[in-house]
Each structure stands twice: as structure tokens, then as C-alpha cells.
Amino acid sequence: MEQSKTFEASVQRLEEIVRRMESGELPLEEALSLFGEGTALVKSANALLDAAELTVVKLKKGADGAPEEMEFESHE
Amino acid sequence: MEYPVYEVSQINAYLKDKFDSDPFLSGICIRGELSNYKVYPSGHHYFTLKDSEGALRAVLFRNSAMRLRFQPQNGMKVLAVGRITVYPRDGGYQLYCESMMVDGVGDLHVAYEQLKERLQAEGLFALEHKKPLPPYPHRIAVITSGAGAAIHDILRVLRKRYPLSKVLLLPVRVQGEEAPREIVGAIRYANRWQLGDVILTGRGGGSMEDLWAFNDERVARAIYESEIPVVSAVGHEPDVTIADFVADVRAATPSNGAELIAPDQVELRQRLAAYETRMCAAMERRLKLSRQQLDALSSRRVLQSPMHYIEDRRLMLDRAQERLILAAQHHLERKRRNFAALAAALDAMSPLKVLARGYSVVKQQGHVVKSMEQLSVGQQVQLCLSDGSALARIEELKKEDTSHGTVQNL
Numbered sequence: 001m002e003q004s005k006t007f008e009a010s011v012q013r014l015e016e017i018v019r020r021m022e023s024g025e026l027p028l029e030e031a032l033s034l035f036g037e038g039t040a041l042v043k044s045a046n047a048l049l050d051a052a053e054l055t056v057v058k059l060k061k062g063a064d065g066a067p068e069e070m071e072f073e074s075h076e
Numbered sequence: 077m078e079y080p081v082y083e084v085s086q087i088n089a090y091l092k093d094k095f096d097s098d099p100f101l102s103g104i105c106i107r108g109e110l111s112n113y114k115v116y117p118s119g120h121h122y123f124t125l126k127d128s129e130g131a132l133r134a135v136l137f138r139n140s141a142m143r144l145r146f147q148p149q150n151g152m153k154v155l156a157v158g159r160i161t162v163y164p165r166d167g168g169y170q171l172y173c174e175s176m177m178v179d180g181v182g183d184l185h186v187a188y189e190q191l192k193e194r195l196q197a198e199g200l201f202a203l204e205h206k207k208p209l210p211p212y213p214h215r216i217a218v219i220t221s222g223a224g225a226a227i228h229d230i231l232r233v234l235r236k237r238y239p240l241s242k243v244l245l246l247p248v249r250v251q252g253e254e255a256p257r258e259i260v261g262a263i264r265y266a267n268r269w270q271l272g273d274v275i276l277t278g279r280g281g282g283s284m285e286d287l288w289a290f291n292d293e294r295v296a297r298a299i300y301e302s303e304i305p306v307v308s309a310v311g312h313e314p315d316v317t318i319a320d321f322v323a324d325v326r327a328a329t330p331s332n333g334a335e336l337i338a339p340d341q342v343e344l345r346q347r348l349a350a351y352e353t354r355m356c357a358a359m360e361r362r363l364k365l366s367r368q369q370l371d372a373l374s375s376r377r378v379l380q381s382p383m384h385y386i387e388d389r390r391l392m393l394d395r396a397q398e399r400l401i402l403a404a405q406h407h408l409e410r411k412r413r414n415f416a417a418l419a420a421a422l423d424a425m426s427p428l429k430v431l432a433r434g435y436s437v438v439k440q441q442g443h444v445v446k447s448m449e450q451l452s453v454g455q456q457v458q459l460c461l462s463d464g465s466a467l468a469r470i471e472e473l474k475k476e477d478t479s480h481g482t483v484q485n486l
Contacts, residue, residue, distance in 0.1 A: 001214045008212040011344075014351045021358035024365075029382040031362040038355045044347045049341050052239035055232060058222060059246050059271065067269050072222070072245055 001055065003048050010045040014038055095169060102136045105194040106407030107179055108132065110152045115141075120377035121148070125156060125171065134158070134171035145314075146178055153179040157189045185284075188291050191318055195293070196466055200300045201321045207305040209325060210273045213337050215242050216302070219262040222247035226330035233331050236339035244271050250279035255289035260298040267303050275302060276333050277319070278309030289318035302467065311335030354376070359427040431462035446476050 017038040021031060058072040097100055106216060108125030115121050119138030124131050136144075148154065158173040174193065177185050195201065216234070220226045223246060234243060246266060248258040259277060260418040266275055275297075280286070289295060290310045299306045299322045308323035309330045320326040326335035373379065423429070433436070438445040446449060451470055459466045 001242040004085075004214040004238075005398060007240050011212075011347070014348070018351050018354045018358070021355055021362070023264055024358070024361065028362060028366050031359060035355055035359045039352060042352045045348055046345060047437065048240060049345060054231065054235045054239040055242040056283075057242070057244055059244050059264070067265075069244075
């Protein structure tokens with residue numbers, strides 16, 4: 001879940017970076033810094049996908065009504 | 077005896093209004109036999125429904141006709157759902173049919189059609205009410221059986237497409253009498269505890285009876301009321317349940333539901349690669365621009381040949397120095413001429429010049445004698461002339477009468 005949020009944030013930031021870089025009005029220094037940030041984000045986002053493993057839990061209504069997470073044995 | 081007089085169209089409009097305001101006629105399912113079935117070039121279908129004792133004219137418009145799951149034929153026994161109203165042009169009433177099915181396939185169909193009709197009229201299927209799905213589902217609440225094929229299909233697809241998310245399974249029974257209540261409870265529970273960014277509910281294929289829970293009005297209303305977007309994924313491709321109509325997104329199967337919810341990582345990676353390509357291209361353009369700017373700068377003379385620049389400056393310095401010296405000389409010259417003029421003027425006023433004209437100065441002990449008062453007889457005085465001096469002695473003092481002079485005035 002957190003990975004998904006990180007991933008979404010990375011993609012949003014990348015969109016922003018690409019948009020700004022393509023506007024072509026940046027000082028060289030800033031363009032270089034965005035480029036560095038962007039390529040690092042692409043790398044880390046790919047790494048997130050590489051390492052990701054779907055989390056699956058089964059929910060049970062606890063004594064107080066709040067959901068309790070339980071392991072889900074999937075019989076595949 | 078007098079009667080009020082009306083026009084024909086007024087009466088037809090009056091009757092039409094009567095029909096239209098009657099709720100019984102606005103969502104009705106009628107059993108009958110098809111006759112006089114005609115398909116017009118416009119795509120609308122016209123026919124008569126009849127039984128042993130009567131007949132009813134009916135029309136099925138093109139859009140509804142396209143959704144028919146069978147080919148209507150004269151003599152066929154059907155259930156036709158729609159509303160009955162007056163057609164003012166000929167003063168006849170007819171059934172405006174919205175759906176039709178072959179009779180004898182069970183009461184469930186009738187119930188299904190009637191419920192569908194009613195909920196549609198109530199606006200539960202309205203497009204304006206449909207919520208968009210989140211682009212990246214962080215948490216997916218799955219409401220289905222924990223033991224069925226559906227959950228495994230869903231998990232398989234999610235693992236492949238978007239393993240970044242978290243699946244929260246709310247296990248429910250998906251068939252049997254208790255199923256609707258459990259599904260409704262799970263949808264509300266997910267909303268109350270904000271258990272997901274999206275809800276996926278459904279089950280694998282089966283008979284119409286098996287899928288019945290998803291045609292339940294309570295389930296339909298729970299889906300409609302859900303704040304969290306709901307994707308329904310029931311049965312196989314051709315099965316369309318009431319839940320499918322109410323849901324924000326209808327999936328053909330549970331696997332398809334997972335596909336609609338989760339972005340595909342293959343595409344995500346392509347997107348990342350595309351961002352990288354675009355950043356590289358933008359960076360290259362930016363660098364090229366800087367290089368051009370640099371080139372333009374370095375083509376200036378000062379950077380291309382710094383010695384020339386210095387020589388230029390040296391030349392300028394030399395010229396400036398030359399001008400300075402010239403200016404100083406002029407200045408000096410002017411001062412010198414000035415001085416000579418002054419000296420000449422001064423010379424004209426020199427006492428020596430006066431003496432040269434025949435005057436002499438009398439000094440007594442170094443002081444110039446200007447008055448008789450300073451002198452006494454026998455005193456020695458010095459006479460200064462233009463070419464020397466002489467010592468003299470005072471023999472006699474003779475004071476001049478100055479009655480008209482300054483002394484007198486003193």
C-alpha cells in the first residue's frame with residue numbers, strides 16, 4: 001500500500017519534472033538538477049515494481065467492531 | 077342542455093396525462109403472444125401483443141431493440157416490460173416496450189426486469205452518479221467468497237499487473253438466502269472503516285439462481301450508496317446483473333474486474349521509460365542551447381584573442397598618456413606666460429625704477445624718512461639713489477607751511 005502511494009507520488013513528480021523541463025525556460029543549473037532527480041525517480045519507481053509483492057489479508061470484524069487483519073491462505 | 081366543447085387534441089392530451097401519471101402503467105410487465113411483428117428501416121420494432129381475448133399495440137425503439145437477446149417471431153410467447161401511454165396522433169394507446177424476453181424462462185426474469193425498470197426510473201443507474209476509479213489503487217477491498225474461483229482469479233491478475241497494492245478480502249457468501257445481507261453488510265462495513273480506495277465485488281459464473289444475490293435490491297442500493305467506487309464483476313461475459321447496472325464500473329468477469337481496477341505494470345514501466353526519454357531529450361535541447369550561448373560568447377574578440385584585447389587597451393593607454401602630457405605642457409606654458417606678464421607689471425612698480433627717474437630715498441637707521449618730525453639737525457642720514465647710496469648730515473630744518481595740507485588737518 002505504501003509502495004503504491006510512493007509509486008503514485010513518483011509518477012506525479014515525474015510528470016511535473018518532464019513538464020517543466022519541456023517548457024524549455026529553465027536555467028541550466030535547474031534543468032540539470034531536475035534531470036538528476038527525474039532519472040533517480042525512474043530508477044526507484046522501477047525498483048519498486050521489481051521488488052513488489054502483492055499483500056493480501058483477510059478481514060475479520062473484531063470484538064469492538066473494528067476490522068482485524070488475518071492471514072489469507074490462498075489455495076492456488 | 078349544454079356541454080363544454082373540446083378539440084380532439086385536447087382530449088388526447090388529457091388522456092395521455094391520465095396514463096402518464098398512473099404509476100401502475102409506468103413500469104409494467106405484460107405476458108402475450110407476438111403478432112404483426114415488423115422491423116422498420118428506422119430500426120424501431122412494431123408489433124401487437126395478444127392473448128385469447130384481446131390485443132395491445134406495442135413499439136420497441138431501436139436502442140432497446142438492439143439489446144434483445146433473442147429474435148422475436150410471430151407466435152412467440154413473451155414478457156414485455158415498458159410503459160403504456162397514449163399516442164395523440166391516432167388517439168390509440170400502446171405499450172412503449174423497453175425490454176422483452178421469451179416467456180417460460182422463469183419468474184426470476186420477470187422480477188429482474190421489473191426491478192431493473194424500477195431502479196432505472198429511480199435513477200440508480202444514472203451516469204452522473206458514477207464515480208471514477210482511482211488511477212493507482214493503494215488498497216483494494218474485495219467482497220466475495222474466500223473459497224471461490226473469483227478471489228483466485230482476482231489475486232492472480234493483481235499479482236501480475238500491480239503488486240504494489242494491498243488486497244483486503246471481506247469474505248462473504250455469494251449465493252443462498254444470506255448472501256445479499258452479507259454483501260450489503262460488507263459494502264457498508266468497508267465504507268464505515270474506509271477499507272479501500274475501491275471495492276471489487278462479484279463471483280464466478282453460474283446459473284441465474286446462483287447469481288441472484290447480485291440482482292437483489294438491497295445489494296443494488298448498498299452499491300449505490302457506497303462512497304467508495306464499486307466495480308461489479310459477476311459471472312461470465314453475457315451475464316448482466318442489477319449490481320452491474322448500479323456499479324460505477326461493470327466488469328465482465330472477476331479477472332476483468334481486477335484488470336479494470338489495477339494499472340498494468342508493463343504499461344507503467346513503458347511510461348517510466350517514456351518519461352526518461354523525454355527528460356533526456358529536454359536535457360539535450362537545454363545543453364545544446366547552453367552550448368550555442370557559449371559559442372556565441374567565445375566568438376567575441378576578447379575571448380578568442382585576449383592579447384589583442386590587451387594590445388588595444390595598451391594603445392588606448394598610450395594615446396591617453398600622450399594627450400595628458402600635451403595638456404600638461406599647455407597648462408605650464410599658459411602659467412609661464414601669465415607669470416611673465418605679472419613680473420613685467422611688478423617691474424614697472426619697482427622703487428629702483430623711480431630712483432632711476434632722479435628721485436632718492438632718505439633712510440634714517442634703516443627706516444625710510446617720510447616726515448620732518450623724524451629728523452633733527454646734525455643727524456646722519458643715508459641717501460639712496462638708483463646706482464648707490466651716500467651718507468649726509470642734516471644742516472638745517474625748514475618746515476614747509478602746510479596750511480592747505482594734511483598736517484594742518486591733523
